[in-house]
Amino acid sequence: MTTHTEPLDSVLEAVGETPLVRLQASPDEVPVFAKLESFNPGASIKDRLGEYMLRRMLERGDVDPGGTVIEPTAGNTGIGMAMAATQLDLAVTFVVPEKFSVEKQVLMRALGAEVVNTPTEEGMKRAIEHAGELAGETDNATVPQQFSNRLNAEAHEQTTGPEIREALDGAVGALVAGCGTAGTLMGTARHLREHVPALHVVAVEPEGSLLARTEGQSVEQSEYTIEGIGTTNLATNKLYDPELVDEVRQVSDRTAHAEMQRLASEEGQLVASSAAAASVAAQDVAERIRDGELDVAHERVVTIFPDSSERYLSKGVYGTFEEWAGEDDG
Ligand code: PMP
Numbered sequence: 001m002t003t004h005t006e007p008l009d010s011v012l013e014a015v016g017e018t019p020l021v022r023l024q025a026s027p028d029e030v031p032v033f034a035k036l037e038s039f040n041p042g043a044s045i046k047d048r049l050g051e052y053m054l055r056r057m058l059e060r061g062d063v064d065p066g067g068t069v070i071e072p073t074a075g076n077t078g079i080g081m082a083m084a085a086t087q088l089d090l091a092v093t094f095v096v097p098e099k100f101s102v103e104k105q106v107l108m109r110a111l112g113a114e115v116v117n118t119p120t121e122e123g124m125k126r127a128i129e130h131a132g133e134l135a136g137e138t139d140n141a142t143v144p145q146q147f148s149n150r151l152n153a154e155a156h157e158q159t160t161g162p163e164i165r166e167a168l169d170g171a172v173g174a175l176v177a178g179c180g181t182a183g184t185l186m187g188t189a190r191h192l193r194e195h196v197p198a199l200h201v202v203a204v205e206p207e208g209s210l211l212a213r214t215e216g217q218s219v220e221q222s223e224y225t226i227e228g229i230g231t232t233n234l235a236t237n238k239l240y241d242p243e244l245v246d247e248v249r250q251v252s253d254r255t256a257h258a259e260m261q262r263l264a265s266e267e268g269q270l271v272a273s274s275a276a277a278a279s280v281a282a283q284d285v286a287e288r289i290r291d292g293e294l295d296v297a298h299e300r301v302v303t304i305f306p307d308s309s310e311r312y313l314s315k316g317v318y319g320t321f322e323e324w325a326g327e328d329d330g
Contacts, residue, residue: 011041012087015051016159020167020302023279024267030173030286032301034279035164038271042079042107044307045160045184050080052155053144054088065089067140072096072127075104076228076307077146082111093134095127101227103311123232148238152183153190160184161191164302173289173296174200176249176282177304178229178274179211182240184304189244198297203245204274204281206230207252214242217250225253225325227315228274228306249284251277253325260309260317272312275305 008014018039026032037045057063068091071081078094085092092113096105099120108115116134118127128147135141146152164172172192177185182203189201205211208222209230221232231237253273260276263269271279282303288294289301309317316323 010087012051012084014041015047016040017163020164021269023283023303025262025279026283026286026301027290030289030299030301032176032279032282032286032303033168034269034275034282035160035302035304036269036271037304037306038308040080042076042083043311044076044079045304046076046078046080046306047083048080048155048159049077049146049152049183050082050084052158053146053149053151054081054084054090056151056154057142057144058088058090062144063090063142064140067091067142068093068138070095070131070135070138070141070143071146072124072131072143073146075100075108076311078108078113078115079104079111081144082108082113086112093138095131095134097123097127101312102314125233125236128236146181146183147236150239152181153187153239156184156187157191158187160304161188164188165192165195168300168302170195171298171300172196172199172302173298174202174282174285174294174301175303176202176204176278176285176301178204178278178306179231179237179240180229180274182237184306186239186241186244188304193244196297200285200294200296201244201246202281202285203240203248204229204278205248205250206256206277207250209250210234211237211240212248212250214240215245215248217248219250226251226256226273226277227312228272229277249281251280254321255280257317257321257324264309264318269305270309271305272307272309272317275307278303278305 040047206224
């Protein structure tokens, strides 16, 4: 782990040790702290995964130096893995559903990756299948598969969790984070629970996503614009363990969009839609703790802001809701 105070030899050494910043809109009595993952060199939380997974996979012999990593990814994972691959003598190919932002795909290509698109309407499920097909046709290739690989959650159990615990001297009452693969929430929660067994854990997803069904909420699937979290197929999310989660909180596109703009204009936080959704849910948890509706061991909430809004400017994040989400979404 780096302290960022000494000269470094490679961008990989600059991964992690991101700042924890208080949300100014959170109640004074129950502050929310957000971990700003855009401070990583590839500007998202997935740099942790890229470095951790590829190093471990090389150590274990899942792939040999000079080999190829093929991964279905919505984008940030691709950037994190492609960056790590440049330093670890690996080639990378990513399978990306078309709907994801062009900025991410441009960055993956700049880092030397090959990008293969699959149709948006076939979702991540098709991207995952196609990655497997490509790996079958390529020598010395492996598919890390962030949706089912335990190394994904382990990266956060080893880095994100300890960093939060150290920064707050272990005094964390609730952890609130968005779930895509759920690696972030599962790994971080696992580490923090060892120190705070009563930690209240909240998974955040967009309205229209289906994780809430794991706790008996009768939610329906629908399209959403919030990027990087949520699922249309529960079977895909192999890392998600409902036993580790106390509640699932859904946030609408409209609420996330308003919060994304508020975070920028009031708090100087240039974060994207999944961070905005987490922010809304974390503030809600903090208010419930303040109002005595939720009992926790420490009156402090931690959330995670996975990446920056700059990565989505082409999607109109700072335009009107309709410019960002399209007329049909709400
Ligand atoms: N937000 C963004 C922008 C992401 O790219 C991701 C990763 N899909 C997440 C949140 C969720 O992280 P995880 O996959 O660890 O649940």
